[in-house]
Amino acid sequence: MxxxxxxxxxxxxxxxxxxxxxxxxxxxxxxxxxxxxxxxxxxxxxxxxxxxxNGRLAAAIADQASKIIHSSNLYTIAIQARLAERVVRLSGLDARVFFANSGAEANEGAIKLARKYGQNSGRFEIITLRNSFHGRTIATLKATGQEKFHARFGPFPDGFVYAADTEDVLRKIGGRTAAAMVELVQGEGGVLPLDEEAVRNLAAELKKRDILLIADEVQTGVFRSGEFTASIGYSIEPDIFTLAKGLGGGVPIGAVVTTKKELFEYGDHASTFGGNFLSARAAYTVLEILEEIKNxxxxxxxxxxxxxxxxxxxxxxxxxxxxxxxxxxxxxxxxxxxxxxxxxxxxxxxxxxxxxxxxxxxxxxxxxxxxxxxxxxxxxxxxxxxxxxxxx
Ligand SMILES: Cc1ncc(COP(=O)(O)O)c(C=O)c1O
The missing domain is CATH 3.90.1150.10 (Aspartate Aminotransferase, domain 1)
Structure with missing residues (x-):
């Protein structure tokens, strides 16, 4: 064969x-x-x-692989801590990071954060946009605002509401709304940047109503937009944003970054592989290289x-x-x-x-x-x- x-x-x-x-x-x-x-x-x-x-990335990965690739998150991973510090500094937010392995998994983490945030007030709904794409797991498929992805794989978890555009998100807010999740530039949907003023207005309204703003920066993040995140370009400060794709330069790694630093507590979330020595070292090196070409x-x-x-x-x-x-x-x-x-x-x-x-x-x-x-x-x-x- x-x-x-x-x-x-x-x-x-x-x-x-x-x-x-x-x-x-x-x-x-x-x-x-x-x-x-x-x-x-x-x-x-x-x-x-x-x-x-890329010679620098290859050398860093080879060096790391020859020392230690994985220890589990039961032990402190120095390069993961350094990577988290770098991601937070680049984001311009006062935040902490959870490392996952893909975009969908990062978005699952964001969804869990939002669910926990709303739990005490009975709020669990997440509003997403029509034409969005958030991943292929059962929850992120349902979060994806395109009907064609929902056929064949139900039943899905409840709690996803779709809005036609950013203005419609405000109309869809109800007593059970915990968060809104958006791609600032829809990627799979057609490279569609959301309107800047509408996004800033949405961010301000959500803040007023204590509803979380989640920016899915899986495709737009890690300097793809010209800034570290598209959120920076839009001058908004999301409560949660997610990264994956470009972060590891090809080594799988995802990240959930949140300003709600105390929301996840011991036992709330975990990943066997997330942010291990190999992927964290790759991502750290990628960010070093990209920061240089940006600056x-x-x-x-x-x-x-x-x-x-x-x-x-x-x-x-x-x-x-x-x-x-x-x-x-x-x-x-x-x-x-x-x-x-x-x-x-x-x-x-x-x-x-x-x-x-x-x-x-x-x-x-x-x-x-x-x-x-x-x-x-x-x-x-x-x-x-x-x-x-x-x-x-
Ligand atoms: C905006 C966005 N979110 C999530 C995902 C899912 O990422 P992954 O394929 O790494 O799970 C993608 C992938 O195309 C994406 O573009």
């Missing part, structure tokens, strides 16, 4: 997989089983924040250049696209319909530039935050050829 037959025979068929098997990478360039190079505008769905084959101004320059190139492609193919959208290095081409989106996605893969599908007929791009100018140029050259081929 070749590797594709082996995969098909033994791995459950939950993904629409392409027959491309990457073997190695250098920053935003990946090489497949035939040695062909691909420009990576997807970074493993927003994960490879410091690129592929040097390089990240802002990369964002500006990438957005400009994306705007040029959008303008060059008016029969395909309505425009470009996004925040930071979370960007999209707004295709006119799903057929065009599909055609661009297929052609892009043929031209060897990796882009992602997302809601609203959008072609999504989440390149590594370390992507070079040359890689951006080559990626957009290839995307241009893909669009030319799709523009028939």
């Amino acid at each position: 070749d590797i594709f037959e082996l995969d098909s025979a033994f791995v459950l068929h939950t993904y629409a997989r392409r027959k491309i098997a990457f073997e190695r990478g250098e920053n935003a360039t990946l090489f497949d089983q035939n040695g062909d190079d691909y420009i990576d505008f997807a970074s493993g769905i927003g994960v490879n924040s410091v690129g592929h084959g 040097s101004g390089k990240l802002a320059r990369t964002i500006g250049y990438f957005a400009r190139k994306n705007g040029e492609i959008s303008a060059k193919y008016p029969r395909l696209f309505l425009g470009e959208a996004g925040v930071g290095l979370m960007r999209a081409l707004i295709a006119k319909d799903d057929l065009i989106q599909q055609a661009v996605l297929e052609r892009a893969h043929k031209e060897r530039v990796l882009v992602l599908r997302s809601g609203g007929s959008r072609v999504r791009m989440l390149p590594p935050l370390t992507i070079s100018k040359e890689e951006i140029d080559l990626g957009f050259q290839r995307l241009d050829s893909a669009c030319r081929a799709a523009d028939f």
Whole structure:
């Protein structure tokens, strides 16, 4: 059996997989089983924040692996404490962190925090937005405001209420509302930034009514938006925010960060793996690298250049696209319909530039935050050829 037959025979068929098997990478360039190079505008769905084959990250992981990988959270993990301090400092909040292993798991932790917060006053409902995406566990699926995810897997836990937009969240507040959970830029839903003034108004209203604001920063966090969190860009201070994806640069780690520092008590929550030596060391190193490129101004320059190139492609193919959208290095081409989106996605893969599908007929791009100018140029050259081929 070749590797594709082996995969098909033994791995459950939950993904629409392409027959491309990457073997190695250098920053935003990946090489497949035939040695062909691909420009990576997807970074493993927003994960490879410091690129592929990053020497500093690899050295830190190798060093850590040779000493100790895991001890359990029954013992103090020095690098986890240092990572938590760094996350809190970067967030600008007076907060504490719980480490998990994925975005969904981080959001589960946030949901539990909100449930505990509301417990004494009989409040347990969490309002989420239509078109949102919060994960694939039973509770986070139900939190996801898209009906298509709710078929087949019920019954679900009670307590999730959906709002059409930020203004509607205020209308949906009732006596049982404990929290509202939002993605400030909806990722899977279509790279849709929420309106800044509406978000600030929502944050102020929730505070007044003692309802928690949870920012799901699983996709927007860790400098993806240009700031450490999108919350910073929106000038809001959520009570809870969650991270995952880019935090470990590919090593699985998630985080729940909350200003309600005493809410979780001994025994309330736990994880066997969460924030172990390996993932915490990886995340700590990722944050060191990303803080440097943020503070040097390089990240802002990369964002500006990438957005400009994306705007040029959008303008060059008016029969395909309505425009470009996004925040930071979370960007999209707004295709006119799903057929065009599909055609661009297929052609892009043929031209060897990796882009992602997302809601609203959008072609999504989440390149590594370390992507070079040359890689951006080559990626957009290839995307241009893909669009030319799709523009028939
Ligand atoms: C905003 C958001 N929340 C949660 C998740 C779930 O993260 P994970 O796949 O790590 O469980 C995702 C994943 O796409 C996401 O984009």
